[in-house]
Amino acid sequence: MIKKYKMQDVDCADCAAKMERSIRKIDGVNDATISFMTQKLTIDVEDDKLDSVLAEAQRRVSKVDAEAKILI
């Protein structure tokens, strides 16, 4: 299932790339891209794991940049 979320305060392009790499490694995520320009996360996730993946994704995003958020 492919889902799209808006993001907020992703301030640097390199950080977006780091978040993207980190989110891809979450169990249950088939693919993920973060567009720095449009501040958007596109995530391909296994159907039943969506909630836990999103929570983990937010944790990993905060780790790269404490101010950045995934708007759910």
Next chain:
Amino acid sequence: MGSLNNKQKRWLARIITAGALYAAVIIFQNTGPADSEKYPWLSFALYMIPYLIVGYDVLKKAFVNISHGQVFDENFLMMIATFGALGVREYSEAVAVMLFYQVGELFQNYAVERSRKSITDLMNIVPQYANLEVGGKIIKVDPDGVDTGSTIVIMPGERVPLDGIVIEGTSMLDTAALTGESVPRKVSDGSDIISGCVNGSGTLRVRTTSTFEDSTVSRILELVEDASSRKAKTENFITHFARYYTPIVTLGAVVLALVPPLLFGGEWSNWIQRACIFLIVSCPCAIVISVPLGFFGGIGAASKAGILVKGSNYLETASELKTVVFDKTGTLTKGEFEVNEIRPAAGVTEEELLEKTAFAERYSNHPIAQSIKRAYGKDFDEHAVNGTEEEAGRGIITHLDGSEILVGNKLLMENHGVAFEKNGSAGTVVYTSQDGRFLGSVVISDAIKESSIGAVNGLRQNGITKTVMLTGDRKEAADDAASKIGIDEVYSELLPADKVGVVEKLLDREQSGGGRLAFVGDGINDAPVLMRSDVGIAMGSMGSDAAIEAADVVIMDDDLGKLPVLMRIARKTMRIVRQNIVFALAVKLSILALGAFGLANMWEAVFGDVGVAVICILNSMRMLGSGSRK
């Protein structure tokens, strides 16, 4: 810089305050009593004021990120670099580095924000409400809640909220936001209208044919927004590069700071300073920001011109195109039949021939009959046409003012023993006779689009070396059209299923030569070919789901002139992206080299970081301005 947001304004204020204090401290140091030689701690304290004002957030972020285990973060690098400078008592340099770093960051932030805004403005085609007709009354509702098949009213000047069919009223529609086409389109009863267009001066009643989610406007928005998620090879390369560049340069800095002083008795302050230069240049931001920004700008410029590019990768591939394959009918030609030649027999005028032919076809709805009637263009007065009968596969026989008229192909003529003159022109030939006397022939063929000749030329000027046409038409008709348009290679008499095979063969040939191939079609029957080619371009597909799905690039109207525009935008984007990469790498690597040998100072390093980023961003932003309408 009139449009700074509040966050940016505060940021700017901090930079200005710190800059002023910094200048004051320098003046005080050089003229006043606080000689830094005598009072080193006073000097340090004074410089710390502007340093903290401008850099406190960098330090804070650096600490927060360290606690999260993120070390090669740019805040951290700036912190270490400036601490290093402070440590070797280069207070002034430390403040300057932080100050300029912040100027650069603010500028980046502003530039990115502006580019985002210019794209959203461009895409500011989302209708806010719909006037729904319920039981004779009109209520304003969110277009999201309107069911398919509802009746809505669109007032003059309003944006069309949903796709639909006009059931009452006439107006001119401004489609510029969707197609880049500045000439408004006339709509009246029965016309399809598309969401996102702006209504002219007439009021329209419309029956909706889509929900908001499936409407053209929603799909276009989604497409453009998603485009930056499909990353180009260059973008991926840069991300990979950045991943290794920063750690390697940082490691280099550590080696520079420790090895010479420990092993070779180098002077600590000197080598730490060189290490700081490494740290400052170690941030890959200039490239990491400017490359996607360039692609983003390219996609924006294209959509401004009515060309939707579904990903940065397609823009990149488009710049490498060498061959363009066209589907003929509906792409190079209008897909409508038109009278192209009127050849009267001796002693008959053109008018007379066309008139007799048109009268005979008067009641026929066949496309060929329609085109003859259009070419005749006059009203039919009350001549007595009666007793029309059809000879299947041959033509018709009719009686006009008492004489017998035959209109049809050569079989009809032969069958009735008419001595006719054979016409070998490309297209469909219609022969006419009156009471056994041959009047002449009329040739009907699919009309070539005016824009196709210019487009093929324009493509050639923009790097395309080969143009190919595919068609199901007979060889003569196909060759004739191709030579008129200036197409290099023709594949005719193809069945629809053959097209994929031909394109695959061409793809093999193209890719073995390192070039890329685009297929241009109307998107109706050619979805497999669109998907198979390197870049599938669908034309005139405003509102066609299948085309938008299958194609990589969607041209909203049917103007082939958009193809050279796409090539220009793609090539310009790639030029800018390459310039940025080469420039940023060249500057950074030379500063690294000079820094290692002690030939660069911190100021140059700051230029290598912030200056380069600013220049690259400005370069990328040129793309945003280049969305020419034509």
